[in-house]
Amino acid sequence: MNTLNPLRAVFSAVQTALSLVDRFIQQGISGARKRFNRRGNDLFLPTVYVKLSELKVDSKYQRLINTNFIRKAKEFDPKLVKPLSVFKRPNGDLMVVDGQHTCVLAGIYVDDHGNFELPCQIQTHPAEFSVEECEVAEANYFKRFNSLRNIVSSVAKLRADLAQKAKYAIQLESNFIALGVHIELIGADDDGANGVKGFNQLKWAISKYDLTYTSRAIELYKRLNANKKFNKGWKTLNGGTIFGLTALFHFIDTYVGEGQKRTDLLDYLNNHLAKLSESKITEKTVGAQQDILIVEQILERYTTATTILDYTPIGMDKDNSVFLQWKSDKIHNRNSKNESESDSEQD
Numbered sequence: 001m002n003t004l005n006p007l008r009a010v011f012s013a014v015q016t017a018l019s020l021v022d023r024f025i026q027q028g029i030s031g032a033r034k035r036f037n038r039r040g041n042d043l044f045l046p047t048v049y050v051k052l053s054e055l056k057v058d059s060k061y062q063r064l065i066n067t068n069f070i071r072k073a074k075e076f077d078p079k080l081v082k083p084l085s086v087f088k089r090p091n092g093d094l095m096v097v098d099g100q101h102t103c104v105l106a107g108i109y110v111d112d113h114g115n116f117e118l119p120c121q122i123q124t125h126p127a128e129f130s131v132e133e134c135e136v137a138e139a140n141y142f143k144r145f146n147s148l149r150n151i152v153s154s155v156a157k158l159r160a161d162l163a164q165k166a167k168y169a170i171q172l173e174s175n176f177i178a179l180g181v182h183i184e185l186i187g188a189d190d191d192g193a194n195g196v197k198g199f200n201q202l203k204w205a206i207s208k209y210d211l212t213y214t215s216r217a218i219e220l221y222k223r224l225n226a227n228k229k230f231n232k233g234w235k236t237l238n239g240g241t242i243f244g245l246t247a248l249f250h251f252i253d254t255y256v257g258e259g260q261k262r263t264d265l266l267d268y269l270n271n272h273l274a275k276l277s278e279s280k281i282t283e284k285t286v287g288a289q290q291d292i293l294i295v296e297q298i299l300e301r302y303t304t305a306t307t308i309l310d311y312t313p314i315g316m317d318k319d320n321s322v323f324l325q326w327k328s329d330k331i332h333n334r335n336s337k338n339e340s341e342s343d344s345e346q347d
Helices: 019-027 067-073 098-108 131-150 154-163 167-180 199-226 239-256 260-271 280-281 288-311 322-327 334-347
Strands: 047-052 084-088 094-099 116-124
Touching: 019 131, 047 067, 067 098, 084 131, 094 131, 098 116, 131 154, 154 167, 154 199, 167 199, 199 260, 199 288, 239 260, 239 280, 239 288, 239 322, 260 288, 280 288, 288 322
Parallel strands: 084 116
Antiparallel strands: 047 116, 084 094
């Protein structure tokens, strides 16, 4: 029989805020402390209430609305609402920089929603600011605010950087337009079938293989999606699949070359690839080498098809096969992931 020790310390999960701070200091996390005067007029932004009908949103830097989040909410709960971050422009427009989902929830689930008032913290732009200067300042605040909360997505950062006219962001948008695709409406005009899911993979395809091969991959992808004979899930544009198909065209041009092998492989891509489920091609291919893995998956299935369709084999199993030679190509020394992630640090 075990005897409980009545003197054993009882630990609680509750601690003072300063105790929490001390733990971080003990881990070496500290900084220069700045003195603030609580009585200062600009220390904290006051909270005021503004009618929903008076608030506006700038889609140049705002992320898209999360439709599932709005649908699942099913009601508006004021107790879950935090003050919206709002900027007042010289023309009087009140721009919601953070809190657009709260606005939509109120608009959908509140009676007389136009006159419903939401708590806001308003910052006022200098009177001499142009609309463009306001957009840049708001985008910068949006990026800083959400980065500190560690929830801003890569696309949200891109949208904010576009508003600030960052060179890398403008180039990416231009690339998307040239490719005839968009990421959350950044890029080409939406036609209902050109939206890409998988921002990073699309960036990697462009940075590693350039626009020409990426364009050929997207053109093939769109044809497969539009072909009604295929019904294996080829209906959207997935960034990972684009990355893999882009790599495949590079492989074909640089290692397969001209001749019957090229003709047969292209025929397989155009007329038989989409008979497979797209998920089979991308299965277990996530990561920095997703492009190589997808190419390998497709070539393995092509090899199986050669016995049925009388195609010329590629020769995957040989030690000196063209596939293994391609895997050793210097292009794979490019770390596309690191290159793309460092883009945001440019001007």
